[in-house]
Amino acid sequence: MTATTAPSATGDRARTAAAPPVVSFTGVNKSYGTVRAVADLELHLHPGETIALLGPNGAGKSSTLDLLLGLRTPDSGRVEVFGTTPQQAIARGHVGAMLQSGVTGCLMEGVTVRELVRLACDLHPHGYPVDEVLERAGITDIAGRKVNKLSGGQEQRVRFAFATAGASDLIVLDEPTTGMDVASRQTFWGTMREQARQGRTILFATHYLEEADEIADRVIVLHRGRVLADGSSAEIKAMAGARRISFTLDGPPDEAALRALPALTGLDVSGRTVRMRSTDADATVHAVYGLGLYPRGLEVAGLGLEQAFLAITDAATTPEEAGR
Amino acid sequence: MTTLIKLEILRALRNRKFMFFTVIYPSALFLMIAGSSGKTDLVPGTRLSMPLYYMVAMASFGALTAVLMGNSERIAKEREGGWVRQLRLTSLPGRGYVMAKIASAAVATLPSIVVVFIVAAAAKGVRLGAAWEWIALTGAIWAGSLVFAALGVAIGYLASGDAVRPLTMIIYFGLSILGGLWMPTTTYPRWLQNVGDWLPTHAYAALGQAIELGNAPHLKDVALLAAYLVLFAGAAAWLYRKDTRTA
Numbered sequence: 001m002t003a004t005t006a007p008s009a010t011g012d013r014a015r016t017a018a019a020p021p022v023v024s025f026t027g028v029n030k031s032y033g034t035v036r037a038v039a040d041l042e043l044h045l046h047p048g049e050t051i052a053l054l055g056p057n058g059a060g061k062s063s064t065l066d067l068l069l070g071l072r073t074p075d076s077g078r079v080e081v082f083g084t085t086p087q088q089a090i091a092r093g094h095v096g097a098m099l100q101s102g103v104t105g106c107l108m109e110g111v112t113v114r115e116l117v118r119l120a121c122d123l124h125p126h127g128y129p130v131d132e133v134l135e136r137a138g139i140t141d142i143a144g145r146k147v148n149k150l151s152g153g154q155e156q157r158v159r160f161a162f163a164t165a166g167a168s169d170l171i172v173l174d175e176p177t178t179g180m181d182v183a184s185r186q187t188f189w190g191t192m193r194e195q196a197r198q199g200r201t202i203l204f205a206t207h208y209l210e211e212a213d214e215i216a217d218r219v220i221v222l223h224r225g226r227v228l229a230d231g232s233s234a235e236i237k238a239m240a241g242a243r244r245i246s247f248t249l250d251g252p253p254d255e256a257a258l259r260a261l262p263a264l265t266g267l268d269v270s271g272r273t274v275r276m277r278s279t280d281a282d283a284t285v286h287a288v289y290g291l292g293l294y295p296r297g298l299e300v301a302g303l304g305l306e307q308a309f310l311a312i313t314d315a316a317t318t319p320e321e322a323g324r
Numbered sequence: 325m326t327t328l329i330k331l332e333i334l335r336a337l338r339n340r341k342f343m344f345f346t347v348i349y350p351s352a353l354f355l356m357i358a359g360s361s362g363k364t365d366l367v368p369g370t371r372l373s374m375p376l377y378y379m380v381a382m383a384s385f386g387a388l389t390a391v392l393m394g395n396s397e398r399i400a401k402e403r404e405g406g407w408v409r410q411l412r413l414t415s416l417p418g419r420g421y422v423m424a425k426i427a428s429a430a431v432a433t434l435p436s437i438v439v440v441f442i443v444a445a446a447a448k449g450v451r452l453g454a455a456w457e458w459i460a461l462t463g464a465i466w467a468g469s470l471v472f473a474a475l476g477v478a479i480g481y482l483a484s485g486d487a488v489r490p491l492t493m494i495i496y497f498g499l500s501i502l503g504g505l506w507m508p509t510t511t512y513p514r515w516l517q518n519v520g521d522w523l524p525t526h527a528y529a530a531l532g533q534a535i536e537l538g539n540a541p542h543l544k545d546v547a548l549l550a551a552y553l554v555l556f557a558g559a560a561a562w563l564y565r566k567d568t569r570t571a
Contacts, residue, residue: 069413073569090413097413099406108407110335122327123414162410 019047020083022170022201023068028077030063030225037063039225041077045203047169050196052212052233053205055222056313061205062100064222065174068203069097082169089170093125096168098159100175107147107158114143117161124166136194137161138187152179160188164195171195173204177211189215209309223313237308243281244302247288247295248273254291261287266311277311325420332428342394346436350386351443354378357507358448368510372533377508379444380532383465385505386436388525391429391473392496399425399480400488403567412568422477422564429473430466437465453538464531464541471524471549474556481563499525524552 025043029036038060045051055061066072067079070086081089089095108116117134121127134140137157142150147158156179164171171192177185192215196202206212212219213233221229221236229236249272258274259267263284266277274295278284281300288295336342361374370377399422402408411421441458444450452458475495483491500506502516503525509517520526527545534541 071409071412091415091417093415095413099409099413107410108331108335108402110338111331115331115334119327119331120414123325123416125415159410163413 024080026078028074050202051218052216059222060225096163097172098163109148120162120165126167153184170201245276247298328424329427332424333431336432346390350382354382367508375448381505383437383440387433387469390433391469392476395476396479396492404485426473468528471553478560
């Protein structure tokens with residue numbers, strides 16, 4: 001990539017939110033030693049949203065979730081969940097959470113799936129009946145098994161049951177489908193959609209971009225502990241330059257002229273081949289003809305969220321890296 | 325919270341390895357050590373016969389095993405594996421996890437004490453002066469095990485997954501042997517006896533020995549155990565808070 005425009009609009013989109021936010025991060029900072037995991041984070045999640053938290057490893061996703069769940073306290077700034085502290089919100093049963101599984105397995109060894117789910121139902125102030133929770137998580141058939149004798153995907157579903165054992169208003173999931181095969185992943189998100197339809201707010205961290213694309217109605221891209229982009233997945237793609245345009249010219253291209261094309265967000269010229277990214281492919285291509293050029297083998301293709309995501313994080317990294 | 329306590333007890337009783345080491349092992353050791361000695365053989369330096377001495381020693385040892393071995397390793401592993409974090413995301417009060425651990429250890433302790441008594445009474449014909457002494461003995465050993473339950477929790481929060489087993493083993497065997505649970509400390513060199521006298525296990529076994537002789541436990545032993553309880557519980561509470569802040 002030889003040219004990129006810096007992504008603009010970060011932070012919250014203007015929302016006509018009648019209800020108070022479910023989660024509010026105000027100027028939150030968290031460092032581990034010299035590593036700044038979360039930097040001046042502003043984040044407001046609204047009731048009923050399904051939000052994907054995206055970011056490369058070390059972007060601050062897990063730290064953000066830890067702060068949200070009160071597992072860590074911020075160095076400065078304020079984290080509010082349902083208008084109170086995370087601990088209080090959890091004690092009142094507002095939040096159901098499923099963490100990333102540890103290396104050595106995370107459940108209570110030596111008890112059965114049913115016993116573990118019953119524990120979760122009993123602990124929740126508004127717990128559901130055990131059988132209902134088992135059924136919804138699709139683990140009725142393995143209810144008699146010991147939790148330490150499960151496959152990775154089964155364990156994830158048990159952990160999901162544990163997180164959704166009661167009537168919580170916010171469900172937080174840290175990389176929930178890790179270790180699941182494609183079929184159980186689909187079932188899992190089916191269940192999640194059902195939860196969202198009941199008006200729950202769902203926040204999940206993932207590195208599967210197609211999940212964010214398909215499931216979330218809001219995508220937040222984190223990078224180095226900051227919000228890099230925040231919007232619908234369509235908006236995120238547009239922000240990165242949603243269309244790829246490529247063609248070949250008869251003669252050597254005039255780079256300066258190409259760079260001045262409208263809606264252009266990226267330009268790469270190698271020999272007589274031109275590759276561009278654009279937020280408005282129609283306008284860009286029209287202007288190419290307007291220059292009197294005759295592009296051969298013209299191709300216009302959509303950009304997946306994955307490429308959009310790479311483009312955004314790349315753009316945020318490059319200037320800083322160059323400055324070092 | 326009662327569900328968690330019930331589950332902790334249930335899985336302790338289900339764990340065959342754990343039940344073997346806490347129930348069968350102390351009784352078997354009792355039979356092996358006290359088996360060849362007669363009823364009238366006195367333990368050097370005491371007024372107790374070999375079977376009497378070893379009955380209390382092994383009941384205390386079994387109780388020690390039950391409260392120390394199970395909890396320290398479980399807590400360290402569950403802390404590392406994320407189960408403790410997951411529980412913190414429920415409405416369970418913060419101390420609930422540790423309370424359940426101690427409660428389940430307390431329940432698992434009872435069979436290890438009672439089985440040693442039954443084996444001693446049946447196989448070696450051990451009799452005490454009065455029926456209440458059996459009850460007092462059980463009560464004293466049971467209550468005393470709380471000191472080591474606190475120690476187990478402290479170790480669980482101090483050590484990480486790999487280090488916890490060797491650390492527990494060193495403390496466990498050190499306390500058992502030097503405190504006189506395996507053999508009377510009267511056979512040790514003088515300086516080692518002096519060290520042993522100040523260990524919680526020594527005071528722990530002394531509780532039962534005093535009752536066997538028809539006396540109340542010595543004030544010094546009770547005070548020493550109480551001091552250790554304060555120390556271990558304080559350490560456990562401090563380590564627990566430290567862990568909660570950084571988890």
